[in-house]
Amino acid sequence: MRVELSLVCVALMCIFKQTSSCLIISEVNCDNPKLDTQEFVELYYEGTNPTSLDGYTLVFYNGKGDSAYRIIDLSGHHTDQRGFFVVGSSELTPQPAIFLPPNSVQNGPDAIALYGPHWAPVAEGGLVSGVGLLDAVVYTSGKSRDGADGLASVLTPGSVTYVEDEAALEGDESIQRCWQSENLWSFYTGPPTPAWVNHCPPPTPAEAWINEVNLGGSGHVELSVGMATGSFSLVLYDVTTDLISTSLEFIAKEPGIFAIPVNTTNLSGPQSAALALYKGPVSDFPKDGPLSHEQPIDAFVYGDSAHMPSDNLTETLIPGRKPFILTESFLTAGLHVSRCGVAEWTRDPGLFVTRPRSPGKPNDCVWFQSCPLNTTSFTESGRIQPPIHSDVDFLLNEINTDSPGGAEDEEFIELWHPSGFRMSLDFIWLVMINGQTGMVYYELELNGYYTDDDGYFLIGSSKVGPDIRIPLNTIQNGPDAIVLYRSKSPPSKEGQNIPKSGLLDAVVYRTRGSDKKVSALTEALTPGQLPLLEDISALPTDETLSRCGAERLDLNAFRVTSPTPRKQNNCPPKPTIPPPPEGLVINEWSKTSLVNQSQESLFVELIGPPSTPLNGLVLVFFGEDATEWSVPLTGSTGSDGLYLVANDSRADQGLPALGHLGAVLLCFEPSGSGFCGSNSRHLDGLVFSNDPKLQGILQLNTTHFLYTLFSAASLSRCASDGPVLWIASQPTPRLPNHCPSPAFSSSAALCLQPDNNNWQSGSGNCAQEEFAVLLERLCNCGISSLHVKGVNVSCEAGRFYAQGSVLAVSDQQRERISEMLSDNKLSCSAEQERQVHGAGSSVALQVGLVLAALLLFALGAALFVFLYKKRRPADYLSMQLSEQAETPLDL
Ligand SMILES: *[C@@H]1O[C@H](CO)[C@@H](O)[C@H](O)[C@H]1NC(C)=O
Ligand SMILES: *[C@@H]1O[C@H](CO)[C@@H](O)[C@H](O)[C@H]1NC(C)=O
Ligand SMILES: *[C@@H]1O[C@H](CO)[C@@H](O)[C@H](O)[C@H]1NC(C)=O
Ligand SMILES: *[C@@H]1O[C@H](CO)[C@@H](O)[C@H](O)[C@H]1NC(C)=O
Ligand SMILES: *[C@@H]1O[C@H](CO)[C@@H](O)[C@H](O)[C@H]1NC(C)=O
Ligand SMILES: *[C@@H]1O[C@H](CO)[C@@H](O)[C@H](O)[C@H]1NC(C)=O
Ligand SMILES: *[C@@H]1O[C@H](CO)[C@@H](O)[C@H](O)[C@H]1NC(C)=O
Ligand SMILES: *[C@@H]1O[C@H](CO)[C@@H](O)[C@H](O)[C@H]1NC(C)=O
Numbered sequence: 001m002r003v004e005l006s007l008v009c010v011a012l013m014c015i016f017k018q019t020s021s022c023l024i025i026s027e028v029n030c031d032n033p034k035l036d037t038q039e040f041v042e043l044y045y046e047g048t049n050p051t052s053l054d055g056y057t058l059v060f061y062n063g064k065g066d067s068a069y070r071i072i073d074l075s076g077h078h079t080d081q082r083g084f085f086v087v088g089s090s091e092l093t094p095q096p097a098i099f100l101p102p103n104s105v106q107n108g109p110d111a112i113a114l115y116g117p118h119w120a121p122v123a124e125g126g127l128v129s130g131v132g133l134l135d136a137v138v139y140t141s142g143k144s145r146d147g148a149d150g151l152a153s154v155l156t157p158g159s160v161t162y163v164e165d166e167a168a169l170e171g172d173e174s175i176q177r178c179w180q181s182e183n184l185w186s187f188y189t190g191p192p193t194p195a196w197v198n199h200c201p202p203p204t205p206a207e208a209w210i211n212e213v214n215l216g217g218s219g220h221v222e223l224s225v226g227m228a229t230g231s232f233s234l235v236l237y238d239v240t241t242d243l244i245s246t247s248l249e250f251i252a253k254e255p256g257i258f259a260i261p262v263n264t265t266n267l268s269g270p271q272s273a274a275l276a277l278y279k280g281p282v283s284d285f286p287k288d289g290p291l292s293h294e295q296p297i298d299a300f301v302y303g304d305s306a307h308m309p310s311d312n313l314t315e316t317l318i319p320g321r322k323p324f325i326l327t328e329s330f331l332t333a334g335l336h337v338s339r340c341g342v343a344e345w346t347r348d349p350g351l352f353v354t355r356p357r358s359p360g361k362p363n364d365c366v367w368f369q370s371c372p373l374n375t376t377s378f379t380e381s382g383r384i385q386p387p388i389h390s391d392v393d394f395l396l397n398e399i400n401t402d403s404p405g406g407a408e409d410e411e412f413i414e415l416w417h418p419s420g421f422r423m424s425l426d427f428i429w430l431v432m433i434n435g436q437t438g439m440v441y442y443e444l445e446l447n448g449y450y451t452d453d454d455g456y457f458l459i460g461s462s463k464v465g466p467d468i469r470i471p472l473n474t475i476q477n478g479p480d481a482i483v484l485y486r487s488k489s490p491p492s493k494e495g496q497n498i499p500k501s502g503l504l505d506a507v508v509y510r511t512r513g514s515d516k517k518v519s520a521l522t523e524a525l526t527p528g529q530l531p532l533l534e535d536i537s538a539l540p541t542d543e544t545l546s547r548c549g550a551e552r553l554d555l556n557a558f559r560v561t562s563p564t565p566r567k568q569n570n571c572p573p574k575p576t577i578p579p580p581p582e583g584l585v586i587n588e589w590s591k592t593s594l595v596n597q598s599q600e601s602l603f604v605e606l607i608g609p610p611s612t613p614l615n616g617l618v619l620v621f622f623g624e625d626a627t628e629w630s631v632p633l634t635g636s637t638g639s640d641g642l643y644l645v646a647n648d649s650r651a652d653q654g655l656p657a658l659g660h661l662g663a664v665l666l667c668f669e670p671s672g673s674g675f676c677g678s679n680s681r682h683l684d685g686l687v688f689s690n691d692p693k694l695q696g697i698l699q700l701n702t703t704h705f706l707y708t709l710f711s712a713a714s715l716s717r718c719a720s721d722g723p724v725l726w727i728a729s730q731p732t733p734r735l736p737n738h739c740p741s742p743a744f745s746s747s748a749a750l751c752l753q754p755d756n757n758n759w760q761s762g763s764g765n766c767a768q769e770e771f772a773v774l775l776e777r778l779c780n781c782g783i784s785s786l787h788v789k790g791v792n793v794s795c796e797a798g799r800f801y802a803q804g805s806v807l808a809v810s811d812q813q814r815e816r817i818s819e820m821l822s823d824n825k826l827s828c829s830a831e832q833e834r835q836v837h838g839a840g841s842s843v844a845l846q847v848g849l850v851l852a853a854l855l856l857f858a859l860g861a862a863l864f865v866f867l868y869k870k871r872r873p874a875d876y877l878s879m880q881l882s883e884q885a886e887t888p889l890d891l
C-alpha cells in the first residue's frame with residue numbers, strides 16, 4: 001500500500017500537466033425562480049491565490065443592439081484563497097465581493113465578457129468589442145434562441161450561443177464551465193455553486209470506453225461499459241513495430257466499471273505504447289498481428305519526447321488528436337491516468353489526466369484542468385462575422401479520393417461552411433461508406449475543431465497539410481460515398497442501413513470501369529443521380545471533385561478540376577449576366593393586399609423598360625434588426641414595364657415570410673447567386689427606419705424624401721424637378737401611380753405664423769419644402785414638396801405667405817387639404833385677420849360677417865363691403881380660399 005501511494009505521488013510530480021495561469025468566467029447565474037435576487041457571475045483564477053484583479057474589467061452586453069449595459073472595473077479587488085471571485089446579488093451566500101442590484105443580470109440573449117489590461121475601454125451603451133478580450137460567455141434562455149448572434153460573432157466567433165434551459169432543474173440552476181479535453185471547455189446547466197468548484201457530472205458511455213489506464217508494474221486498464229453487450233478486445237500495440245504486443249478479450253454483459261489486467265512485459269519499452277478497444281473476439285487480433293484497419297471504439301496512445309508512436313498508429317487510432325505526453329522520468333512510476341474530460345467523444349488522450357486511482361469507482365476528477373482556448377487570438381481578423389443562420393451548414397466542398405501513382409498520399413476531403421468564416425465543427429461527423437457492402441468503413445467525429453478564418457477544414461494525408469491527418473489510402477477509390485452528418489451520436493449507430501438522420505451532404509462516386517449503379521448508396525443519399533466519376537485522365541496532373549454550385553446533396557454541383565485545398569475551388573467561370581438597362585426602379589411599396597385594400601399584406605411594384613428580363617436582380621428586405629431576406633427575381637417586366645412582387649396569384653413573384661421591415665433594396669448581382677454581395681450594384685432602395693445601421697447598409701445614392709405612411713398605406717414613386725419623391729397615396733397595383741395632380745387642386749392664399757417663427761425674406765427656410773412641412777404638420781395627410789410646387793412663397797417679419805395651387809393625389813386628399821387650409825391653427829393672429837378686408841373663408845370670419853350683416857340689416861351695406869374689397873389691390877394679408885370647380889374624379 002505504501003509503495004503504491006508513493007508511486008502515485010511520484011507519478012503526480014512527474015507527468016507533465018499542461019497548465020498556465022489564467023482568469024476565466026467559471027459560472028453565471030442570470031435567472032432565478034421568481035425574483036432575481038441570487039444572481040451572480042463567478043470568476044476563477046488558476047494560479048497562486050489570492051491574486052490581484054487590477055486591470056481586469058467585466059462587461060455585460062445586451063443582445064439587442066450588441067451594446068454594453070453594465071461595466072464593472074475589478075481593479076482593487078482580489079480572488080479568494082481558492083481562486084474564486086464573485087460579483088452578485090447582496091442576498092447571495094457566500095457574500096459576493098461586489099454587489100449587484102436585484103435583477104441586474106439580463107436573462108439573454110446576452111453576453112458577459114472579461115477584459116484584461118489591453119482592452120479598448122467600452123462605455124455603457126457602447127458597442128461590443130473584441131479588443132483585449134480574455135473570456136466571454138454568450139447565452140440565451142430557452143424562449144428566445146436567436147438574437148445573440150451579433151455578440152457571438154465578436155466574442156466567441158464560430159461558436160453557437162449557449163442555451164440555458166430554465167426548466168432543466170427544479171429550483172435554481174446556473175451556467176457552469178466544465179472541462180472537456182485539452183483546451184476545450186463546454187457549458188453545463190447545474191445547481192448553482194457560487195465561490196465553489198463546479199460540479200461537472202462525468203458522462204457515461206453509450207457503448208464502452210477506456211476509463212483509467214495503469215501501466216506500471218502489474219498493469220490494468222479500467223473499462224467503463226454502458227449499454228454494450230458481446231465481445232470486445234483490448235489490444236496493446238508496440239510502437240517500435242506497430243504490431244500487436246498483447247490482446248485480451250472482454251465480454252460485456254452489464255453496465256459498470258471493469259478492470260482488465262494488461263501484461264506489458266513484452267513491450268520493447270514502457271515509455272510508449274498504444275491501447276485500442278475493438279468490437280470483436282480476440283482471435284481477430286492475434287499476437288504480433290499488424291495494426292488493424294478497423295476503427296477502434298476507443299484508444300489511448302502515449303509516448304515521451306524520445307519515443308513517439310508512429311504517425312500511422314496515431315492517425316489510425318486517434319485521428320486528429322494528440323498522443324498523451326509523458327516526461328522522461330515517469331519510468332520509475334509507471335503510467336497512471338484517468339478519464340476526466342466531460343466530453344462524450346472517445347479516441348482522445350487529451351481527455352485523460354493524472355489523478356489518484358479509484359478502482360471500480362467513478363474517477364476522482366477535479367473540475368479545472370487547463371486554460372480555455374485564448375479568444376484574443378482569433379478575434380482580431382477585423383472581419384465582422386455575419387449572424388449564423390441555422391439554415392446554413394457545412395458542405396462537402398472538394399474531394400480527392402485518388403491521386404496519381406500508387407502512393408495515394410494526396411488524398412483529402414475539404415469541408416466548407418458557406419458563411420466563409422471560422423466556425424465550430426461540434427457535432428459534425430465525416431462518414432465513409434463502402435458502395436459494395438453499404439457499410440460504414442470510416443467515421444470521424446469533429447467535435448472540438450474549428451474551420452480556418454475562411455470556413456475551410458481539411459481532412460487528409462499528411463502531404464496536404466490537413467487539420468486532421470488520416471492514414472494513407474484511407475479513402476477508397478469508389479464506388480463509395482463520403483457523407484457529412486450533424487448528429488449528437490455516431491451516425492453508424494442508427495442501424496444496419498445507410499444513416500439518414502442529420503444528413504448534411506453526400507458525394508457518391510465511382511472509378512472508371514466500376515459499376516455505374518451504386519444503387520443502395522444512390523437510393524439512400526442522392527436518389528436519381530449518377531455517381532460522380534473522378535476522371536483520372538481529365539488533367540495531366542492530379543484532379544479533384546470540386547463543388548461549383550451551392551446545392552446540397554446535388555452531384556450536379558460538382559466538377560472535375562485541379563486541386564485547391566483550403567482555397568476557393570477552381571471552377572469554370574460562370575457566365576455573368578448582362579447588366580439591366582437604365583431606369584429599372586422600385587415604383588410602389590404598399591402594405592396592403594393586391595386584391596383587397598383593407599387587408600394587410602405586402603406588395604412591391606417595380607417599373608422599367610417593357611419586357612426587360614430580370615435575371616440577376618434581387619430584392620432584399622431588411623428587418624429592423626438588420627436580418628435580411630433575399631428574393632431573386634425571375635421573368636421579365638410586362639408590356640407596361642411593371643413587375644409585381646406579392647403573395648398573390650396575379651403577381652410575377654412571391655414573397656417569403658418576412659419580419660417587421662425597415663428597408664428594401666433592389667440590386668443586381670452579375671453572378672446570379674441570388675444574393676447581394678460586394679460585387680452587386682444597388683439600383684434602388686427605400687428606408688423606412690431611422691436606424692443608421694440600415695441606412696449604412698443600403699448606402700443609397702438618391703435621397704428619398706419620405707413621409708410617414710398615413711392611412712393611404714402605399715408609397716408611390718413620383719417624378720419631380722429635383723430628386724425622386726415618394727408620395728403617400730392609395731395603392732395602385734399594375735396602374736399608373738397617383739402623383740400630385742392639378743386635377744385635384746385647391747387654391748390657397750395664406751398667411752402663416754407658426755410659434756417657432758423666424759422667417760425672413762431670403763432666408764434659406766423660406767421655401768416650398770418648408771411650406772410642405774408646415775402643411776403636413778397641420779394636415780397629416782401625406783403632403784410633399786411636389787404637392788406645393790405651384791405655390792409662391794415669401795416671408796416677412798416672421799410671417800410666411802403662400803399663394804397658388806396646392807395639388808393632391810385624390811379627391812379625398814384634396815378635401816383634407818381644403819379643410820385644413822380653411823381652418824388651421826397657424827394662421828396669422830385674429831386681429832391681423834380682422835384688419836384684413838376680405839371674404840375670408842374661415843368659419844369664424846363667415847359667422848362674423850353674417851352677424852355683421854344681421855346687425856346692419858341692410859343689403860346695401862353688404863354690397864358696399866363687396867365693392868370696397870374689389871377696389872383694394874390683392875393683398876397677401878388677405879386670406880382667401882376657393883375651390884376650383886373641377887370635375888370630381890374617382891380614385
Ligand atoms: C507477464 O507475462 C510474463 C510472460 O510473458 C510473465 O512471466 C509475468 O509473470 C506476467 N506478469 C504478470 C504480472 O502477470
Ligand atoms: C510474451 O511473448 C512470449 C514470446 O512470444 C509469449 O510466449 C508470451 O505469452 C507473451 N506474453 C504476453 C503477456 O503476451
Ligand atoms: C500503416 O499500417 C498499415 C497496416 O495497418 C500498413 O499496411 C501500412 O503499410 C502502414 N503505413 C506505413 C506508412 O507504415
Ligand atoms: C492570449 O493570446 C495572446 C496572443 O496570442 C497573448 O498575448 C496573451 O497573453 C494570451 N492570454 C492568455 C491569458 O493566455
Ligand atoms: C376585404 O377585406 C376585409 C377585411 O378582411 C373584408 O371585411 C372585406 O369583405 C373584403 N372585401 C372584399 C371585396 O373581399
Ligand atoms: C407568402 O406566402 C408564404 C407561403 O404561403 C408565406 O410563408 C409567407 O409568410 C408569405 N409572405 C408574406 C410577406 O406574406
Ligand atoms: C451618386 O451618383 C453620382 C452620379 O451617378 C456620382 O457622381 C456620385 O459619386 C454618387 N454618390 C455616391 C455617394 O455614391
Ligand atoms: C408666382 O410668382 C410669379 C413671378 O413672381 C408670377 O408670375 C406668378 O403669377 C405667381 N403665381 C401665383 C399663383 O401667384
